[in-house]
Amino acid sequence: MGQAEGSLQKKLKPRHISFMAMGGVIGTGIFKGSAETIGLAGPGVIMSYIFAGLLLLVVMAAMAEMATVYPNRNMKDFVREAFGEKVSFIMGWMYCFMWLSVCVIEVIAAGSFLQYWFTEVPLWLLSLACAAFIVLINLMSVGTFGEFEFWLAGIKIAMIIIFIVLGVCLIFGVIPSDHTPYLQNFTNSGGFLPNGWTSVFSALLVVMFSYGGSELIGLTLTETENAERILPKVVGNFILRIILFFTLPILIICGLIPWNQLGPESSPFVQVLTATGLSGAAHIMNFILITAVLSAANSGIYGASRMLYSMAAAGEAPKSLARTNRKGSPVNTLLLLAVILLAGSLLGLFAQDQLFRILMAVPGFVVILVWICIALSQLKLRKQYPVKPAFKVWGYPYVTGFVVVCLTVIATMFLFDSQNRFSIGTCLGVLLILIVSSFVKFRPNRDRNENECSEK
Numbered sequence: 001m002g003q004a005e006g007s008l009q010k011k012l013k014p015r016h017i018s019f020m021a022m023g024g025v026i027g028t029g030i031f032k033g034s035a036e037t038i039g040l041a042g043p044g045v046i047m048s049y050i051f052a053g054l055l056l057l058v059v060m061a062a063m064a065e066m067a068t069v070y071p072n073r074n075m076k077d078f079v080r081e082a083f084g085e086k087v088s089f090i091m092g093w094m095y096c097f098m099w100l101s102v103c104v105i106e107v108i109a110a111g112s113f114l115q116y117w118f119t120e121v122p123l124w125l126l127s128l129a130c131a132a133f134i135v136l137i138n139l140m141s142v143g144t145f146g147e148f149e150f151w152l153a154g155i156k157i158a159m160i161i162i163f164i165v166l167g168v169c170l171i172f173g174v175i176p177s178d179h180t181p182y183l184q185n186f187t188n189s190g191g192f193l194p195n196g197w198t199s200v201f202s203a204l205l206v207v208m209f210s211y212g213g214s215e216l217i218g219l220t221l222t223e224t225e226n227a228e229r230i231l232p233k234v235v236g237n238f239i240l241r242i243i244l245f246f247t248l249p250i251l252i253i254c255g256l257i258p259w260n261q262l263g264p265e266s267s268p269f270v271q272v273l274t275a276t277g278l279s280g281a282a283h284i285m286n287f288i289l290i291t292a293v294l295s296a297a298n299s300g301i302y303g304a305s306r307m308l309y310s311m312a313a314a315g316e317a318p319k320s321l322a323r324t325n326r327k328g329s330p331v332n333t334l335l336l337l338a339v340i341l342l343a344g345s346l347l348g349l350f351a352q353d354q355l356f357r358i359l360m361a362v363p364g365f366v367v368i369l370v371w372i373c374i375a376l377s378q379l380k381l382r383k384q385y386p387v388k389p390a391f392k393v394w395g396y397p398y399v400t401g402f403v404v405v406c407l408t409v410i411a412t413m414f415l416f417d418s419q420n421r422f423s424i425g426t427c428l429g430v431l432l433i434l435i436v437s438s439f440v441k442f443r444p445n446r447d448r449n450e451n452e453c454s455e456k
Contacts, residue, residue, distance in 0.1 A: 026153070026156055026157065026160070026245060026292060026295075026296070029206075029209050029210030029211070029212070030210055030245070030246055030249065030292075031267050031269055031288070031289055031292050033206050033209065033210050034210075034249070034250055034253065034267075034268050035262050035267070035268050036206050037049075037203045037206045037207060037210075037250075038250065038253065038254060038259050038262055038268065039259070039260075039262065040195065040199050040202050040203040040206070041193065041195060041199035041200050041202065041203040042189070042190060042191075042192065042193060042194040042195060042199070042254070042259040042260075043185070043186050043192050043193075043250075043251070043254040043259055044192045044193035044194075044199070044200060045199075045200070045203050045207075045250060046247045046250055046251060047200050048200050048201075048203040048204050048207045049207055049210075049243065049246045049247050049250065050243060050247060051200070051204070052204060052207045052208060052211055053211070053239060053242060053243040053246070055371070055403050055406055055407060056211055056239060056242070056371075057235075057239045058375065058393065058399055058400060058403045059371045059374050059375055059403065060235040060239060061235060061391075061393045061394070062374055062375050062377070062378035062393050062400060063075055063078070063235075063374055063378075064234075064235045064391050065378060065382075065389050065391050065392055065393050066078045066377065066378055066381060066389075068389045068390040068391050069381075069385045069386065069387055069389050074306070074310055075370075075374055076088055076091060076092050076095075076307060076310050076311070076314075077310070078374065078377045078378075078381070079091050079373050079374070079377050080314070081377070081381060082376070082377035082380045082381050083373075083376075083377065083380070085314075085316065085438075085442050086438040086439070086442050087373065087438075088314070088316065089311070089316045089434070089437075089438045089441065089442070090431070090434045090435060090438055091369070091370060091373050092307055092308075092310070092311045092316060092317075093311070093316075093317075093434050094366050094369060094370070094427075094430065094431060094434065095303070095304075095307050095366065095370055096304045096307050096308055096311075097362070097366065097430055098212070098362060098363050098366035098367060098370075099300045099301070099303045099304035099307075099363075100300075100304055100337070100340055100344075101362040101363060102212075102296070102297070102300045102363050103134075103297045103300040103301055103304070103337075103341060103344070104340075104341065104344030104345075106293040106294070106296050106297035106300065107127045107130045107131045107134065107293075107297055107341060107344065107345055108123070108127050108344070108345065109289075109293045110126075110127065110130040110290055110293045110294055110297070111123050111124070111125075111126035111127030111128075111129075111130055111345070112126075113286055113289045113290045113293065114126045114129075114130070114290065116286050117286070124345055124346055127344075127345035128342065128345045130294060130297070131297075131338070131341040131342060131344075131345055132338075133294070134294065134297050134298050134301055134341070135301065135334060135337070135338040135341065137298055138298070138301050138302060138305060138329065138334050139325075139329055139331065139334055148298075152291060152294065152295040152298060153295045153299075155288075155291050156288065156291050156292050156295055157245065159284075159288045159291075160245055160249055163249060163252065163269065163272075163273075164248050164249060164252055167249075167252030167253075167255065167256060167272065168252065170256055171183075171252070171255045171256060181255060181256060183255065185254060185255055185256070185257065185258050185259070186254060186255065188258060189258045189259060189260050190260075194259070194260075201410075201413070202413075204410050204413070205361075205364060205410070205413060205414055205417060205420070206364070208364045208367060208368055208410060209361070209363050209364030209367070210246065211242070211246075211367070212363045212364060212366075212367035249269070252272070253268045253269070253272055256272050257271060257272060267285065267289060269285055269288070269289075270285045270286075273285050301334070301337055301341075304337055305329075305330050305333045305334050305337055306330070308321050308330070308333045308336070308337075309321060309322055309324075309330040309333050312330075312333070316441075320332050321333045321336065361414070361417075361419075361420040361423035361424060361427075362423050362426065362427055364414065365411065365414045365420070365423070365424055365427050366427060368407050368410055368411045368414070369411065369431075371403075371407055372404055372407050372408065372411070375400050375403050375404045375407070376404060378393060378400055379396075379397055379400050379401065379404070382396060382397070
């Protein structure tokens, strides 16, 4: 029997939460989005990834600091503590909106990759199968889910490591090929920054989408034993791995193929593996891509379901969404997300191209807003902590303040990017609806009347 408002199980281990967050990050952003970032900035795009990674490091450190002060709370609770229920309500629903957009993209992408092998099966049916697979995983016990995601993300990470080693051997002629490029492709075709320094900032718009999902660690806190002690260590190791798993593969891609010869029609990884002449390279890469997008969707459903559960428990969403089954999974929330994924898969049947264009810019913009909220929460709460934090962000308040300014500038660039106009318009429309809803839901007169009724 489920419970009206059960508790989530504390069954996630450090390796689970590290790989879960990496599973959310290493997906279509790196395997397909890297073609766009390289096209924008050339080999110098690694500077965009490193800069965004440093911003992410401070945001994650801010979460780790607050977790040591407020145990058994997640990132939305930190925002609520700092800025109240209205901001918490808006951020929570925007975060769910972001992950639902990502999950729809990922299951449709997984279906399109499966069509490589099952050419006669309709895309919508393959996407539905992928959506059902992801929902079933999330209905498992938390410990089983964490273990499954650990291995799913592990396969993807292992293949990236193999790709890096293989690429280094090809670049320096350890593996013989028709042409050994050495480091020529980093200086030819316009040099390291062929489109100038401004291209590094233009690429940040796509890079932020690629890094979105890292903050999932902030939602695992209520399902992790001794989170306040474990999280600071996890953050340090995680951020280093993320930067390495993004910058090294891109250096390999740019080293093997001139940046201006990468086509947008397929993944740069596919193009590089094909260039090696390995038999079956396309099949291997297709398997990696399917694993990547399913892992990202898996992490996304986890993120959306736990945020909705947290909001329901706080009275910011229907109370029925706080119901858990015997395994500690928020079953009603997962059923709601299953219906939305079903609808998203059917949208892919009618408007696949338009859907990708509309949704791809949504996660990047929303994740910047979420990161800003996390950083601002740490800035405000530091002075009023009830206990001394066991871990502190360096250079307070200047480092965190600098990160907030940088993220605000990037968000503004999103607003004025003509290619993302429709997507950002959609985000701003949802944001406006949520702002109005927050004032209606938490208006003072209503709260006072409810308190008076409860006293009577």
